[in-house]
Amino acid sequence: MDLLRFYARNSQEVVGLVWQHVYLVLISTIVAILIGVPLGIALTRRPAWRGTVLGLANVFQTIPSLALFGFLIPLPFLGGIGARTAIVALVLYALLPIVRNTYTGIVSVDPAVREAGRGMGMTDGQLLRLVELPLSMGVILAGVRVATVVGVGTATIAAAIGAGGLGVYIFRGVATVDNTLILAGALPAALMAIAADGLLGLAERRLAWRRT
Amino acid sequence: MTAALEISRLGYRVPGGASLVEDLSFTVGIGETLVLLGRSGSGKTTTLKLINRLLEPSAGEVRVAGERAADLPVTRLRRRIGYVIQEIGLFPHFTVERNIGLVPSLEGWPSPRIADRVREMLALVGLDAATFGARYPHELSGGQRQRVGVARALAADPPLLLLDEPFGALDPITRVELQREFQGLEQRLGKGMVFVTHDVREGLLLGTRIGLMQGGRLVFLGTAEEFRASRLPEAVAFRSAADPGPPARG
Secondary structure, X not given: OHXXXXXXXXXXXXXXXXXXXXXXXXHXXXXXXXXXXXXXXXXXXOHHHHHHHHHHHHHHHHOOHHHHHHHHOOOOOOOOOOHHHHHHHHHHHHHHHHHHHHHHHHHOOOHHHHHHHHXXXXXXXXXXXXXXXXXXXXXHHHHHHHHHHHHHXXXXXXXXXOOOOOHHHHHHHHHOOOHHHHHHHHHHHHHHXXXXXXXXXXXXXXXXXXXX | OOOOEEEEEEEEEOOOOOEEEEEEEEEEOOOOEEXXXXXXXXXXXXXXXXHOOOOOOOEEXXXXXXXXXXXXXXXXXXXXXXXXXXOOOOOXXXXXXXXXXXXXXXXXXXXXXXXXXXXXXXXXOOOOHHHHOOOOHHHOOHHHHHHHHHHHHHOOOOOEEEEEOOOOOOOHHHHHHHHHHHHHHHHHHOOEEEEEEOOHHHHHHHOOEEEXXXXXXXXXXXXXXXXXXXXXXXXXXXXXXXXXXXXXXX
């Protein structure tokens, strides 16, 4: 009840924070896809880079999120206080699942299918566009889904460096020992993660080729 | 009349490693089927891949319908050579129609012409277009899939067909069925074919000539009759493996 009253009284601010949160996750996921999918494809063409690139992406993933925000703040251009730093960090987090799944998805396409395609005179681009990407779409989308769900969670911490989002309520609630305030941020963030998971799961089932 | 395929002194050496094919020369005329027979690892599949440049030859020359393979852009060369492999490699996310129409569509044929051609090819391999055209490969039996594989290889009307143990993964009954049908096709199509197998009976049934490979070299090349009469140890070994017969001979 307290929560509903809180939302009613602060509706404008709530909508603003939800929007900020969505914005952080959306922009960072899109940027991560734009970097990660081509990078994953490049790895299938240059397997020698695989260890280095996946290793690096893995390092970013391993750094605790709050620490990563901390590392980025003093950096010129990328860092500072605010949304830009948060987006850079969220992109770095989202990269690993997207690059890894793109690479794995393409590599696990049946070699006989690939050989048939090349043997019939497909160019490398046609093989990628007509065969490899469609057949690995399910695996790639699964990576995007993981990246998005993790992004919704990590974006709550972005409030700590002044990027806004639903984390603002959580941090404020923790500081003032106000459970209603904590819930006001945590509940919609959780719902958002569940919704993103469900939506992208649906897209995955729709777009992925499967033998049923 | 130019031959469908001319190969002279073809060789392939793994970069920094062993030689897999050495000094290979043969010609396949139009309407002729050369069966390449040999044990696993004798260089049969490697030879096919050297012809369509899935592997680049390290020596010698390949000519397809008179043109030097090395001079053609590799995708153009491959679109002029039908290629059927044992695993078939049908695109699982394409319907039968789209699989068969692939090379014509890569070549930019107008779609009504592709549709006609697909129907024609399905009829050629004995599949009903209305029943099978819209199906996906996983909805077909092994024999039907291999028929689609052959139809796909023929779709752009290439002068040359390479077949790498196309019936190897089928059950014995379906295999014999397809061999018989293929025998009929060979005569009607008027193409040059190179057919790789390690099954002597299949080779003798389908080949106008037999080439026997051993250790990357062609150790015998001749008609089925000549092969039956050959005293070459590898030829004798292959014959006796196909037909064990009474023991204790020479």
